[in-house]
Amino acid sequence: MNNKLVLVLNCGSSSLKFAVINAENGDEIISGLAECFNLPDARLKWKISGRKESSSLPANSAHAAAISYIVEKIIKKEAGLAEQFIAVGHRIVHGGEKFTQSVLVDDSVIEGIEECASLAPLHNHAHVLGIKAAQAAFPTLPQVTVFDTAFHQTMPAKAFMYALPYTMYKELHVRRYGMHGTSHLFVTNEAAKALNKPLDQINIISAHLGNGASVAAIKNGKCVDTSMGMTPLAGLVMGTRCGDIDPSIIEYLVTRKGYSIGGVMDILQKQSGLLGISGISSDFRVILDGYAEGNERATLAMEMFSYRLAKYIASYAVPLGRIDAIVFTGGIGENSHLIRTKVLELLTIFGYQVDQVKNEAARLGKQGVITVEGSPIAMVIPTNEEWVIAQDAAKIVAAL
Numbered sequence: 001m002n003n004k005l006v007l008v009l010n011c012g013s014s015s016l017k018f019a020v021i022n023a024e025n026g027d028e029i030i031s032g033l034a035e036c037f038n039l040p041d042a043r044l045k046w047k048i049s050g051r052k053e054s055s056s057l058p059a060n061s062a063h064a065a066a067i068s069y070i071v072e073k074i075i076k077k078e079a080g081l082a083e084q085f086i087a088v089g090h091r092i093v094h095g096g097e098k099f100t101q102s103v104l105v106d107d108s109v110i111e112g113i114e115e116c117a118s119l120a121p122l123h124n125h126a127h128v129l130g131i132k133a134a135q136a137a138f139p140t141l142p143q144v145t146v147f148d149t150a151f152h153q154t155m156p157a158k159a160f161m162y163a164l165p166y167t168m169y170k171e172l173h174v175r176r177y178g179m180h181g182t183s184h185l186f187v188t189n190e191a192a193k194a195l196n197k198p199l200d201q202i203n204i205i206s207a208h209l210g211n212g213a214s215v216a217a218i219k220n221g222k223c224v225d226t227s228m229g230m231t232p233l234a235g236l237v238m239g240t241r242c243g244d245i246d247p248s249i250i251e252y253l254v255t256r257k258g259y260s261i262g263g264v265m266d267i268l269q270k271q272s273g274l275l276g277i278s279g280i281s282s283d284f285r286v287i288l289d290g291y292a293e294g295n296e297r298a299t300l301a302m303e304m305f306s307y308r309l310a311k312y313i314a315s316y317a318v319p320l321g322r323i324d325a326i327v328f329t330g331g332i333g334e335n336s337h338l339i340r341t342k343v344l345e346l347l348t349i350f351g352y353q354v355d356q357v358k359n360e361a362a363r364l365g366k367q368g369v370i371t372v373e374g375s376p377i378a379m380v381i382p383t384n385e386e387w388v389i390a391q392d393a394a395k396i397v398a399a400l
């Protein structure tokens, strides 16, 4: 066998998701998660050929130890697997204005990622640790970085600027960057194929709804607006993040309750969103159960989630003019027919009519249109960020 395999690494501050992907057909050979870094119970779980396995890692392990375990104890144990690797692909959360596309790693790229770290401190430092550990584990393999922000770099200034003094943009790089770009890019490509339209002529609104959530307006295949901001805190109601709020609330909480700025940020990032409103969970499945049982605050959380999303989608009619499809993706977008119904019901002014049979059938990784014949189109497209990373890495390696 001689497949073109890419080891995809997604390093967070306390965890690392990994996958071995066939860059030609998207097949996932291995996928897994190492978690609880720097804690006594650091551990790893993974799936290989449908088999689920797990192991503890030495206490206080972090990126380097996890990558070494993945390479030595998982990959090298499979005969002939490591020999098929063509690259390591790294998901990078923040590429600032520096990175507008995926690139081959060299020292200047690592420096660039460090420079952008002030915009995503937890993530970018972890990415650099991951790159260095992967370089040590695979000294001869090309390493490629794929940026979550890159797809959004086509936004015009009127969409990415904040109405702050211009010097804040020039001197401090304060602007909207957007996130989930790899997912929005994937669904844009898939929507073009599904709707049989050339990529450079497709207009969609892509709603990536996971623990983090963002919506993007895509015109002629390129992003023209998105809901996340300088950081992933802005925009939609998320699992634990507040999304858009009046910035004066921060000062109000500091002066009225004596919180530190760090304390307020912790509330906005970790105690808000679905969790903060419902008081029961950030997990959408738990919110759905609460809603079904008539729990008032779970119901409010559902309503706020769908109302905010529908308002964002409606506002993107402004840059798009023509909308070929609304696309739902991410754990919630792919699986909750109820949230899709609620959002599309709020958009009836545009003529959306849900086909409930198709809507309920689109779950567990199934792609499909969920509106009736004659309605403007809304559809579900399961995202696959790992495949985008593998394909980008393969393209870059092929051009070497």
Ligand code: ADP
Pocket: 209, 210, 211, 212, 239, 282, 283, 284, 285, 286, 288, 330, 331, 332, 335, 336
């Ligand atoms: P992440 O942003 O961490 O990648 P995911 O895209 O995996 O997140 O989405 C996680 C969210 O998807 C959680 O809120 C989870 O409850 C929700 N989810 C997963 N499966 C379902 C389901 N069958 N129905 C509704 N929500 C679901």
